[in-house]
Amino acid sequence: MKLAVAVTLIILAAAAFAISWLSGFLVRALARRLGWMDKPGGRKHHPQPIPTGGGVAVWLGVVLPMGGAFGLAFLLESPWGSALPGVAVLRGVLPAEIRIHVPGFLSEGFRLWTMLAGGILLGCVGLWDDRVGLDWRLRLVIQFVVAAIMVALGWRASLFLSGVLLPSLISIVWIVALINAFNMLDNMDGLAAGVAGIAAVMLAAVMFLTPRPESGEPQLFIGGFLLVLAGALLGFLMHNWPRARLFMGDAGSYFIGFVMGLMTLAATFTGNSYPPHSVLAPLCVLAIPIYDMATVIMIRLRAGRSPFEGDRSHLSHRLVELGLTPLQAVLTIWLATGTCGLGALLLHQVDTAGALIILFIVVANLALVRILEAAGRRSHKD
DSSP states (O other), rough: OHHHHHHHHHHHHHHHHHHHHHHHHHHHHHHHHHEEEEEOTTOOOOOEEEOOOOOHHHHHHHHHHHHHHHHHHHHSSSSSGGSHHHHHHHHHSSOOOTTTTTHHHHHHHHHHHHHHHHHHHHHHHHHHHHHHHHOHHHHHHHHHHHHHHHHHTTTOTTTSSSSSSSHHHHHHHHHHHHHHHHHHHHHTHHHHHHHHHHHHHHHHHHHHHOTTTTTTOHHHHHHHHHHHHHHHHHHHHHSSSSOOOSSSSSHHHHHHHHHHHHHHHOOOBTTBBBBBBGHHHHHTTHHHHHHHHHHHHHHHHHHOOTTTTTSSSSSHHHHTTTTTHHHHHHHHHHHHHHHHHHGGGGGGOOOOOHHHHHHHHHHHHHHHHHHHHHHHHHHHHH
């Protein structure tokens, strides 16, 4: 990647951080004024009401930098942009290695804004759910409908399958699964934002290391968007770090899971020069959220409860039961996320045997956590 391009992406991520961080103060003030507070009680152990709806700060941290970049790119390519003195000057000083990517960025406009519209729509559903509490069946229906619309618009993985129906169904389930995985993961200060930020950086690195087979160019649109998302999450984390002064709420977890799902579907992990097992990279990076969701659903179903009924059966809570503090549990899950995700950086470079070793490491990490949990439960019983 050229230095000028890398600097531009860093500037966009920094802008996302600043906007999200500053927006967090505004959201906190508005939440208190409007009564959008998460009150303690039941399974919630925070000592006092905390403003919620922090997902709005994440939205703004993503939408405003991407919107600004898109508007500037449009002016640079527009014939009447020359009439604006600032644009004319920018055309003269902008490095050629950046200018060459402007048309490609503009060509992604439809996908970018349909994705953000769908993400904000789901975020609004989550915001309303935080406020009044929607039935889980209604939430699930809305998630499936929005996911199906996105897949119909072309957000679909081929997965080496013939036809359209089966890849479309798998893509819809993948999107909905990630929405709920990040929603379930948002159960402890700093947890969901940190895991999502680590996953976004890991996937961005995969995009820069895995150029598109047809052009040999890094996947700048997807990688750049993921860096912007990571910047917005870090800005929000400044308010959500223990002890949290602002909660993400469903407004944020729905948005994060949705855009992560679409970005992984749009990314190119395989091609003529890459082995088929490279497509497993998202599973490595997102292993921890998927593991948490799967184990929570199994625990709840085994107890005869709804899989969407809130409780304290999440991975973070189970680690606390082993004797970790909440902060230690969060940092442990962050470390596990990064450890599992590192394998994704190598999948496109190794043969089948190497891929099996990487997958074994990921599975072994999850199995180790499971064994420690089981040992901890037996100790408590004794």
